[in-house]
């Protein structure tokens with residue numbers, strides 16, 4: 001494995017980093033032009049960058065232990081290199097000259113746990129490019145380019161939440177996002193509460209095909225209701241006239257938006273927890289993106305002392321759950337929930353707060 005010193009033959013010209021995201025509330029609402037409340041993860045992705053001085057791009061990641069090399073006008077093979085190449089090509093498409101580069105990527109974000117390591121990689125890459133080449137790019141526009149890189153180069157038809165969160169959120173607050181206008185503001189976490197995130201140990205399966213299917217169902221539901229997007233439904237009862245499963249899909253989106261708007265207005269920690277539980281049940285029953293392991297993990301969390309609410313976070317079909325706990329009770333609640341959940345040979349583990357024995361990984365990031 002190479003270090004930055006050996007890869008660059010000295011110090012890189014620039015370093016940048018970006019966090020992943022954990023979504024507290026507002027799932028599958030972004031591509032319906034709706035609302036959400038993510039926060040940044042403590043884990044980050046680091047991108048170090050220098051001009052390569054030859055005619056090739058060279059990427060290296062100790063995390064993936066993989067080198068990617070391609071000519072100035074060539075392209076990266078599918079893999080982590082596609083996300084980086086997407087960012088480079090889209091910056092070039094903005095009229096900015098990008099020379100061949102050496103890029104080193106290191107992350108302590110778990111990949112495939114639903115904390116959006118891909119958005120962190122895109123945002124960190126764009127930050128490094130901005131700092132190396134000195135062009136103007138505000139943080140919202142940066143998120144938009146990051147999203148396009150994911151759609152056009154990694155072929156994942158995602159919404160804008162993850163990239164907005166990685167670009168603009170922090171760990172101490174939630175970022176309220178309006179996915180249509182991209183207006184955003186920081187909103188305090190519920191008072192006297194803390195967040196825990198636990199990986200179910202189940203990698204996301206079927207996520208891409210089911211994600212696209214849900215998107216198509218939402219678009220059809222909006223068409224049948226005669227609105228541009230489900231965000232525009234003003235009478236929540238109107239979705240009941242739709243045929244199944246469009247009715248259930250639309251019901252989830254409309255109610256989830258209402259939950260986010262209520263929470264963003266400022267609610268007690270207890271109420272926030274109730275809204276998280278309601279979100280999970282709606283994702284399980286109406287949106288059908290949960291799996292038994294996520295349901296069990298959330299139930300184990302809810303049963304632990306001090307937990308106010310729990311839900312799957314991210315797209316679903318595996319990945320992680322997020323719970324809100326009374327301040328000071330998170331570690332103990334997580335340990336109790338994991339003891340119950342892992343009984344049957346499952347591989348659940350705490351992701352946030354970062355367990356102290358795992359902090360050695362990438363402290364410098």
Ligand code: GLA
Pocket residue numbers: 026027028029030031116158159160161162314315
């Ligand atoms: C994935 C996508 C996001 C969003 C969530 C579900 O994380 O990348 O854009 O749609 O799923 O809320």
